Amino acid sequence: MAMSEPFLAIDWGTTNRRVYLIENGMVRHTERDDAGAAKISDFEREIAAIRQRHGDYPVLMAGMVGSSIGWQETPYVPAPAGMKELASTLHYIDERTAIVPGMSWQAPDGRCDVMRGEEVQLLGAHAAGLVPEEAVLCQPGTHCKWAWLGGNGVERFVTAMTGELFAMLRQHSLLRPQLGGDVADGDAFRAGVAQGQHRDLAASLFGIRAAAMLDALSDADAASYASGVLIGADVANRMEHDKVGRVYILADVYLGTLYASAIAALGGDSVLIDSHETFVAGISTIRELQE
Known part of the structure; x- marks a missing residue:
């Protein structure tokens, strides 16, 4: 052919x-x-x-x-x-x-x-x-992929259920009433990223419920904050455990921007590429x- x-x-x-x-x-x-x-x-x-x-x-x-x-x-x-x-x-x-x-x-x-x-x-x-031939790539989504490219192609990779966890929280968890808003890159999202870097997800997520009860977090900001916690934990783990510097993000602009924001907030550098x-x-x- x-x-x-x-x-x-x-x-x-x-x-x-x-x-x-x-x-x-x-x-x-x-x-x-x-x-x-x-x-x-x-x-x-x-x-x-x-x-x-x-x-x-x-x-x-x-x-x-x-x-x-x-x-x-x-x-x-x-x-x-x-x-x-x-x-x-x-x-x-x-x-x-x-x-x-x-x-x-x-x-x-x-x-x-x-x-x-x-x-x-x-x-x-x-x-x-x-x-480049040697690079760290991130593909955000329901199951976020992190991959390391080298001379042999994809050398290794890891999958994080970041997007699926957010969907489950939004649809089935105690937090459901609070997570109906849109997710946007702003102060609430970046505050969630800062919390997520501690990688104490069980406690951090319940904190969203407690913050609502104490009028410390509005429902309008809760979805962005929760997304920031999950993405922040994912990114922080890669940056600390795998010593990631520059990350090439394969995604659409919306989701790619969230990951780029989290990476920047945690001291990294990223390039957004059309998947x-x-x-x-x-x-x-x-x-x-x-x-």
């Missing part, structure tokens, strides 16, 4: 997906919807519909489509690993449809970690020339290496 031939790349998460029509590394068209892997029962029909909308091109997918809740479960590639390892272990549904494998890591202390989809963005950041750009660079490189 010549690289001039267009192909369809799909970043297929649990709750959302984004489809890209790519030709010679350039995005000709894209669409985003909420048809995540957890909502699909007939993936073959979905792919047929995508080809009908965008063209009958080869398809290369990444993310939860390759998980136990996706189309077909694909094995993880153990880190350290780079583009060549991903491209050489693609899982083919048929000769024109393939899934990028996820990546796994087992730390010396026995802690295990996995990811699906993020590896394309992480390696794509370097492929696009947006980060969609890195996905396109990563998936295009893997496609090229198929040849």
Whole structure:
């Protein structure tokens, strides 16, 4: 298959997906919807519909489509690993449809970690020339990824359930009545970051309830403060335990700004990068290496 031939790349998460029509590394068209892997029962029909909308091109997918809740479960590639390892272990549904494998890591202390989809963005950041060969990258989200790039690609990584914890607190915890407001980078968020750096989460989070009872924290500020506590704890741990200096943040502007603010408040430096750009660079490189 010549690289001039267009192909369809799909970043297929649990709750959302984004489809890209790519030709010679350039995005000709894209669409985003909420048809995540957890909502699909007939993936073959979905792919047929995508080809009908965008063209009958080869398809290369990444993310939860390759998980136990996706189309077909694909094995993880153990880190350290780079583009060549991903491209050489693609899982083919048929000769024109393939899934990028996820990546796994087992730390010396026995802690295990996995990811699906993020590896394309992480390696794509370097492929696009947006980060140096050796760099620390952060991908905020429901499950925040921190990854260390080196000469072998992704050398190691760690996942923090920061976003999921915030969602659980907002929906199911004692703090639910207080956390209905918007999260914004301001005084309340940065106060939460300062509290979060102590990493005493159980006590810090209950303190939000107590502060409301004592009129020391308004409900309008509570969500920002709680988010700051969680993000602050995550960032502080990485900066102290892993001696992180400059961090390259792969995210949209909203979430990326929150992490950049927390990193700056705790004495670090960051660069915000568009995660969609890195996905396109990563998936295009893997496609090229198929040849």
